[in-house]
Amino acid sequence: MSKPMKTQVAIVGGGPSGMLLSLLLAKEGIESIVIERSSRDHVLSRIRAGVLEWTSVELLRRAGVGERMDREGHVHAGTRVAWRGADHMLIDSQKWAGKPFMAYGQTYVTEDLYAAVDSIDGLVLDECDDVVLNELLDNPYVTFKRQGEEYRVDAQFIAGCDGYHGVSRQSIPDTVLKTFEKVYPFGWLGVMSETPPLEDLWYVQHERGFALASQRSPMLSRYYVQCPITDKVEDWSDERFWDELITRFPPDIAAQITTGPSIEKSIAPLRSFVSEPMRYGHLFLAGDAAHIVPPTGAKGLNLAMSDVYYLWRALTLKLQTGSDELIDRYSATALDRVWKTERFSWWMTSLLHVFPEHSAFDHRTQAAELDSIEASEHAQAWLAEQYAGFPIEDWG
Structure with missing residues (x-):
């Protein structure tokens, strides 16, 4: 016999995406349960990204977890690029895009989020095995095993924040899901x-x-x-x-x-990966469950946070007013930003890495492209805008 539980939003995955979503929903008075397959110690020990776009900084502040970030994070006006063993330039995102960025490790972000969720007695169930998502088109629920007991969590919506190898994306039928990978x-x-x-x-x-x-x-x-x-x-x-x-x-x-x-x-x-759509019935994908970017552009965590922003606003509107407007737009809105970010991360990776098939011609054209960027304020402005991050649509 399964142990029954009920919530408004079941969040599968206790990484930064899932925890941020849980915290933001709680601030709107919306209940959630986070279901994580690993132990908390494992989640908190993972070494990941360390660069936050300013939109991510502001979102974390909005969630109430900016105190340590603002105290210990390092704000940068831009980033530097070097090539040919001697040449280097500053890509000034503050000057050209009006936005700095912050160096603050994802490990610290996750610690801050867990502490904040704990402070409001948020429910996070870790070490959950055999997680299965059920009846996603009608009356969704999640089943799993934990500490020898079987659980069933009924919810109005399920947020799949469980990463590339998680069960959420795999729960969407192959007849619906399209994937793109490099x-x-x-x-x-x-x-x-x-x-x-x-x-x-x-x-x-x-x-x-x-x-x-x-x-x-x-x-x-x-x-x-x-x-x-x-x-x-x-x-x-x-x-x-x-x-x-x-x-x-x-x-x-x-x-x-x-x-x-x-x-x-x-x-x-390194890989580039996108799955479409990011919604199936009452299931919504966010973060690495839906897309992966090569780390060259420092976009993985930031892209996940923009997904969480869109999903938070969409679920809040639906659960507080009954309006489907934003949840119906979620996948298309998120994917628009995803593909622009994928393109930039692919471009940065192609420009700065040595590929096995590269010839001497390829090496020279890479250096020539960097020379061209250095020589053009327009090119530097374009690169700075891309690196600073694409705008997040303001839904009020």
């Missing part, structure tokens, strides 16, 4: 170190491959180098990583990098 022939080797980061975020195009310098706090740095997708973490000692990173940076910037023992090291594959 897999890149390389990965990113990422290293976290307790060292002071560079003052700016750096994107580096080099003949040996892409490199990136990011930051999480004044004494926590995050660096990446492009590597073959067949490489394993064990292939990369700390010494090899630092040597490769410093080789790819311009010498004057490389001299400012402080090396040290890694405290986390991993290799992430």
Whole structure:
């Protein structure tokens, strides 16, 4: 016999998307239950993105979780791009787009969201197995097992925030779901170190491959180098990583990098992925459940937050007034922003990485394109606007 529960919105997935949605709905007086397959410790320990668009910063403040972010996050007016081993420029998003961005790790965002949901006694059920979404066109409910008990949660709506490998997208029939995917022939080797980061975020195009310098706090740095997708973490000692990173940076910037023992090291594959539609009956997809972007444009978490914004406003209008206006527009509105962001992330990835099939001609045209951007204020303004993030439609 299943243990019955009832709520207005069942949220499948306890990552930042699901927790932010739960918190925003609670501020509207709307009940939700979050159902997460992993343990809380696992969710909070995941190392993810670290760059927030200003729309994401404002949304987190609106949710009431901006205090630590504003205290510890690092506001940047722009990001720097280097190429040809010497040339570099500032893409000034403050100047050209009127918006800075903030370096603040996704791990911290998730911690802040969990603390806020706990403070209002929000219900988060972790370590849930065999999660199944049922009757999505009529009377939706979620079944799962937890601590040896079977549960059934009846809800008016289900929000699928459970990531690329989650059950939510897989619950949409193949006759309805369309998917689009591009897999890149390389990965990113990422290293976290307790060292002071560079003052700016750096994107580096080099003949040996892409490199990136990011930051999480004044004494926590995050660096990446492009590597073959067949490489394993064990292939990369700390010494090899630092040597490769410093080789790819311009010498004057490389001299400012402080090396040290890694405290986390991993290799992430790169892909572009979109599923359509983002709504099926009473099920709504958000974040990585619906789309993946290569991390080059720092868009993954930000795109998930824009989904949450649209879904929060749509569910609030429906549950408070009965109007279908925004839930009927949710998928199309979210996908419009998704595809624009996918295109930008693909473009950045193509411009800054070395592909196995690249010839000497390709390498020269990449450098020429960066030269052209440096020489044109219009091109810099366009790039800054794209990097700062596309506007989120204001639904009042």
